[in-house]
Amino acid sequence: MIRRQYCCVFAGVLVLSWYPPGLADDNGEPTEDLVPAVLDAWGGRVAFHIQPYRGRNDQTIHDNIKYIIDRYADHGAFYKFTSSTGKSLPMFYVYDAYLTPPESWAELLTPTGSHSLRGSAYDAVFIALIVEERHKHDILAGGFDGMYTYFASNGFSFGSSHQNWKAIKAFCDGNNLLFIPSVGPGYIDTSIRPWNNHNTRNRVNGRYYETALQAALNVRPEIVTITSFNEWHEGTQIERAVPKKTVTRMYLDYQPHGPEHYLELTRRWAEQFNREKEQWLM
Secondary structure (H helix, E strand, O other), X not given: OOOOOEEEHHHOEEEEEEOOOOOOOOOOOOOHHHHHHHHHHOOXXXXXXXXOOOOOOHHHHHHXXXXXXXXXXXXXXXXXXXXXXXXEEEEEEEOOHHHXXXXXXXXXXXXXXXXXXXXXXXXXXXXXXXXXXXHHHHHHHHXXXXXXXXXXXXXXXXXXXXXXXXXXHXXXXXXXOEEEOEEOOOEOOOOOOOOOHHHOEOOHHHHHHHHHHHHHHHOOOOOOEEOOOOOHHHOOOOOOOOOOEOOOOEOXXXXXXXXXXXXXXXXXXXXXXXXXXXXXXX
């Protein structure tokens, strides 16, 4: 299983967690060799969610972007975002971008940076994670093109709190940035973080998900992302699920609803999002 498959279903885009070849997070194995199979198998487009790794900085990200574009950009499933100006570029999400100072990002993401990608064959749309309120200024200063909120637990962070999305969207609109709110069906990670019960969010048979989706649509974003498609260990999956129990664990299911309950909700809200978006753009 590829962990943290971060999924932007509304545009038919799977945002795939990515580490450089040979690297992985503390709980997994390298997965770069699986990327071609994901591109071949996924029915829509695939973008890349660049994860933190030891030594990650603006210089290594420069090399990562070149590697990904050189290797995958010609594949039919490789996602490119078309801006309001009509320009079509790859889109990259950068998780925990705040670990690198904004002045270092500016060397990569502003036109005058020492190793800038802007205007080159490797230019792209770069989206940074906003956790704390101050990060919105760092994201702007670093030369990013937008920000996303990632976390599925409403109230967990400034960025993931629905009540703050209107203000974040206004900041982004005022600075020509994309705001991409992230929604989730619920959250429970106590099987891996027993101390984190206070961030558990009950699914309430789908009502939590729909509340988050409505909050996202209320700010009229260009993109909505969903956390996540298959992250079972944090209880945010929306993929098909049936009751299952092992010796050590009871897996979440969607009863009294059917196995595809959250896929059906996603389809319904995606259709509503697309209808409303047409009205916003009129």
